Amino acid sequence: MLSYRHAFHAGNHADVLKHAIVVQMLRYLGQKDKPYWYIDTHAGAGVYSLTEGFATKNAEFDTGIGRLWDRADLPMLVADYVDEVKALNPDGDLRFYPGSPYLAYWQIREQDRMRLYEMHSTEIDVLRHNFRDAGHRTMIYEGDGFDGIKAILPPAPRRALTLIDPSYEDKRDYARTLTCLEECLKRFATGTYAVWYPLVTRMESQRFGDQLKAIQPNGWLHATLTVKAPPTDGFGLFGSGMFVLNSPYTLAAALKESLPFLVDTLGEDAQASFKLEHRAD
Numbered sequence: 001m002l003s004y005r006h007a008f009h010a011g012n013h014a015d016v017l018k019h020a021i022v023v024q025m026l027r028y029l030g031q032k033d034k035p036y037w038y039i040d041t042h043a044g045a046g047v048y049s050l051t052e053g054f055a056t057k058n059a060e061f062d063t064g065i066g067r068l069w070d071r072a073d074l075p076m077l078v079a080d081y082v083d084e085v086k087a088l089n090p091d092g093d094l095r096f097y098p099g100s101p102y103l104a105y106w107q108i109r110e111q112d113r114m115r116l117y118e119m120h121s122t123e124i125d126v127l128r129h130n131f132r133d134a135g136h137r138t139m140i141y142e143g144d145g146f147d148g149i150k151a152i153l154p155p156a157p158r159r160a161l162t163l164i165d166p167s168y169e170d171k172r173d174y175a176r177t178l179t180c181l182e183e184c185l186k187r188f189a190t191g192t193y194a195v196w197y198p199l200v201t202r203m204e205s206q207r208f209g210d211q212l213k214a215i216q217p218n219g220w221l222h223a224t225l226t227v228k229a230p231p232t233d234g235f236g237l238f239g240s241g242m243f244v245l246n247s248p249y250t251l252a253a254a255l256k257e258s259l260p261f262l263v264d265t266l267g268e269d270a271q272a273s274f275k276l277e278h279r280a281d
Helices: 013-029 076-087 100-107 123-130 145-152 172-187 208-213 251-266
Strands: 037-040 047-049 096-098 113-118 138-142 160-164 192-199 220-226 239-245 273-279
Touching (some): 013 076, 013 100, 013 160, 013 192, 013 239, 013 251, 037 100, 037 145, 076 096, 096 100, 113 123, 113 145, 145 172, 160 172, 172 192, 172 208, 208 220, 220 251, 251 273
Parallel strands (some): 037 113, 037 160, 113 138, 160 192
16 A cells, blocks of 8 residues: 555564565575576665654564664574664664665675665655665666566576565455466566565465465475564554575575574564474475
């Protein structure tokens, strides 16, 4: 929905899970000289202030990146992610939070490319401003990423990570995500696709993981992080999930090490937990 502003949630526990996985996968892609593309269907503003504006309303970052900021015992996957956030805050104070496009921009090399979609009329202007000096490696499209991605697949180098993370405020986003994935696989079957989704009491969310796993029988990874019991009034985020098609072979082991730590560090009650499932090709 066009009312959604990710800045309200920047750096929360869901961002920790999503962005730690994205950083890990991009670093894996960068181990080979062959170029790759990073594609983001719902890019947002790119960078968020944590000291003014929307992010200060509920200060959700205090329950996410804020709990990791001064820890010296981070597992590798989490440490790599926190290092990237600290690069945006060189004075050591947590004042800015990078969205997935900024995290990706720091990973891509001269031969790699980014393709960013955003349909929110205000967010797209901020995104363009934040990437005004990005140069030829980055292209920004104003519009619906669900539709736009069809025109750019397959990418020329036949290597890409695509992140699909709508707000899901509109319940149709669940069905649109499934359709988008199916159509992307027809165009580019070997690409890596990462889907973030919220854990909420809505039925569409509760059955979404199984629907994602049904898209292809093998070559997927599914991780969820629950930080508290589902709210009794039925409203609010109590965790999130990341589903990856054609994931790097190293990701499962990294998450097996990191998810228990995230439960201990970000969990808010006794029902905090994680789930990790993966099925290789």
